[in-house]
Amino acid sequence: xxxxxxARTAAEAAELRDDPLRFGVGARVTVSIxxxxxxxxxxxxxxxxxxxxxxxxxxxxxxxxxxxxGDLLRAITQLTASVAAGGHHASVTxxxxxxxxxxxxxxxxxxxxxxxxxxxxxxxxxxxxAAEWALYPLADAPGADHMSDIHAxxxxxxxxxxxxxxxxxxxRLEGDVGDVLATAFxxxxxxxxxxxxxxxHLTLSLNSPSHAGVQR
Numbered sequence: 001x002x003x004x005x006x007a008r009t010a011a012e013a014a015e016l017r018d019d020p021l022r023f024g025v026g027a028r029v030t031v032s033i034x035x036x037x038x039x040x041x042x043x044x045x046x047x048x049x050x051x052x053x054x055x056x057x058x059x060x061x062x063x064x065x066x067x068x069x070g071d072l073l074r075a076i077t078q079l080t081a082s083v084a085a086g087g088h089h090a091s092v093t094x095x096x097x098x099x100x101x102x103x104x105x106x107x108x109x110x111x112x113x114x115x116x117x118x119x120x121x122x123x124x125x126x127x128x129x130a131a132e133w134a135l136y137p138l139a140d141a142p143g144a145d146h147m148s149d150i151h152a153x154x155x156x157x158x159x160x161x162x163x164x165x166x167x168x169x170x171x172r173l174e175g176d177v178g179d180v181l182a183t184a185f186x187x188x189x190x191x192x193x194x195x196x197x198x199x200x201h202l203t204l205s206l207n208s209p210s211h212a213g214v215q216r
Contacts, residue, residue, distance in 0.1 A: 020066070020068045033089075035088040042083075046079065120185045129205060134169060135200045154166075156183065160182075161179070
């Protein structure tokens with residue numbers, strides 16, 4: 001391989017990292033409403049969400065959102081807050097992915113390296129949630145220490161006050177919807193500064209009867 005071809009490959013990789021859609025940055029969101037008019041509630045929440053800058057595709061199981069990490073955080077925060085404001089017992093499941101080789105909208109065959117973004121800041125919504133969060137740095141290099149990245153993300157949650165405990169396969173988070181989502185996004189993107197392919201799962205519980213009397 002010549003010096004010129006090496007430089008061209010590096011430039012192509014940089015272009016992939018700079019384009020969220022080509023890098024495979026996106027989310028799938030599923031909203032479940034415990035109410036007879038669940039369809040109207042879900043569609044109303046989607047209609048009230050600012051999805052500018054994002055590709056949106058709503059199906060019968062989930063809604064796909066593709067685009068920059070900050071735009072995803074804004075939209076999912078607004079959507080979740082809108083669902084919470086309806087007062088119904090509901091859950092929102094969020095699956096985040098970035099840097100996936102072979103993803104439907106991703107052009108990373110051969111790899112492009114890690115994509116760094118600024119630490120994301122969420123917006124407080126005035127709506128409380130309890131959530132279960134899992135983070136998966138999918139680095140296959142020999143000697144990769146996945147747990148150090150995961151523990152760093154959990155320490156971030158401790159620092160911003162959303163951490164409530166470690167449970168089987170998940171970390172429990174509690175707090176304002178905006179803070180909890182920002183925690184999950186921050187862990188996802190912080191790990192993504194050194195690992196190309198990172199996924200994360202977050203399930204938020206809203207207006208649950210079991211939350212009555214919880215210290216907020």
